[in-house]
Amino acid sequence: MTGTEAAAQHIDTSRPHPARVYDWFLGGKDNYPVDEELGRRIHAIDAGAGRAARANRAFMRRAVRTLAEDGVRQFLDIGTGIPTEPNLHQIAQSAAPDARVVYVDNDPIVLAHANALLRGTPEGVTEYVQADARDPGTILERAAAVMDFGRPVALSLVALLHFVADEDGAHDLVATLLAALAPGSCLVLSTMTADFEPENVRRGIAAYAAGGVTLVARSRDEVGTFFEGLDLLPPGITSVSDWRPEDRPDGDGPVSLYGAVGRKPTGRPA
Ligand SMILES: C[S@@+](CC[C@H](N)C(=O)[O-])C[C@H]1O[C@@H](n2cnc3c(N)ncnc32)[C@H](O)[C@@H]1O
Numbered sequence: 001m002t003g004t005e006a007a008a009q010h011i012d013t014s015r016p017h018p019a020r021v022y023d024w025f026l027g028g029k030d031n032y033p034v035d036e037e038l039g040r041r042i043h044a045i046d047a048g049a050g051r052a053a054r055a056n057r058a059f060m061r062r063a064v065r066t067l068a069e070d071g072v073r074q075f076l077d078i079g080t081g082i083p084t085e086p087n088l089h090q091i092a093q094s095a096a097p098d099a100r101v102v103y104v105d106n107d108p109i110v111l112a113h114a115n116a117l118l119r120g121t122p123e124g125v126t127e128y129v130q131a132d133a134r135d136p137g138t139i140l141e142r143a144a145a146v147m148d149f150g151r152p153v154a155l156s157l158v159a160l161l162h163f164v165a166d167e168d169g170a171h172d173l174v175a176t177l178l179a180a181l182a183p184g185s186c187l188v189l190s191t192m193t194a195d196f197e198p199e200n201v202r203r204g205i206a207a208y209a210a211g212g213v214t215l216v217a218r219s220r221d222e223v224g225t226f227f228e229g230l231d232l233l234p235p236g237i238t239s240v241s242d243w244r245p246e247d248r249p250d251g252d253g254p255v256s257l258y259g260a261v262g263r264k265p266t267g268r269p270a
Contacts, residue, residue: 007111007130016211018163019107023082025053030082030113038211045207046200052240052255056190057084059240059259060158061091063188066233066244066261067154068095072186074153076143076177078104078133079160083116088156093121100125102143106132133160134169136176152184152264159257161226162192165216174226183266186233189226190240190259192217201256223258230262 013032020035021042031039042049064075073096077088080103092099103117103126111130120126129142140149147153155177164170178187194201194217201217208215223237235243239254243261 010108
């Protein structure tokens with residue numbers, strides 16, 4: 001049996017999983033009735049939830065392209081999700097064909113689809129690690145096999161940390177990962193907030209909780225604490241839809257996820 005087949009055997013279709021609900025919101029096919037049911041319940045509470053998922057994905061694309069064009073050649077993406085084209089390595093490698101990308105997720109459905117994440121440029125590298133974000137030591141050890149931690153790395157935690165509560169180690173895992181990275185490394189982060197639509201978000205969190213999924217909303221100041229010691233790239237911490245927007249196919253206005261990019265100081269003038 002291949003690793004992919006083994007992973008497929010561990011897919012639990014009796015309860016919703018974040019990666020699959022997100023896939024449903026993005027119009028994907030890798031979800032189950034239980035995920036669709038929760039997606040529809042969230043949509044009934046907040047008709048803008050699909051727009052938020054698409055805006056989040058677009059933020060990831062803009063942030064990764066910005067960093068690749070700025071010279072970053074290594075990307076550690078934790079909480080990758082089910083492949084959705086273009087995937088992070090496709091963005092990074094279209095700007096820098098030699099970019100090295102390590103994907104990490106703890107959901108067996110992502111592992112089952114990891115082949116799509118491993119088709120990169122001949123010059124570059126893509127690797128997949130099945131691991132939990134709350135175990136940063138294992139992630140760093142596995143990533144070190146293909147990455148040079150003496151050179152800058154873009155650490156991407158996009159729509160991940162709202163699944164990790166503070167008491168579950170959210171700050172420790174970010175601090176541990178950043179501590180291992182060289183000056184010039186960057187943190188690309190997006191996470192849910194109730195700052196814009198408190199009632200919808202409160203009801204959405206309750207619907208996820210009823211499905212067995214814990215979600216945490218964070219204020220702008222709370223999101224800022226993940227960037228302590230980093231220099232925020234303009235425009236700082238904004239709704240993901242307002243971070244260097246290009247086109248807005250879904251219309252204007254904030255969505256309920258903050259996004260930002262911060263860089264570890266190099267000691268040299270920027
Ligand atoms: C909403 S999806 C985001 C996917 C992608 N980063 C994006 O923003 O388009 C969240 C992903 O985080 C993963 N995830 C949640 N908790 C995790 C954990 N503790 N360790 C690793 N991955 C986790 C889920 O399996 C899911 O694939």
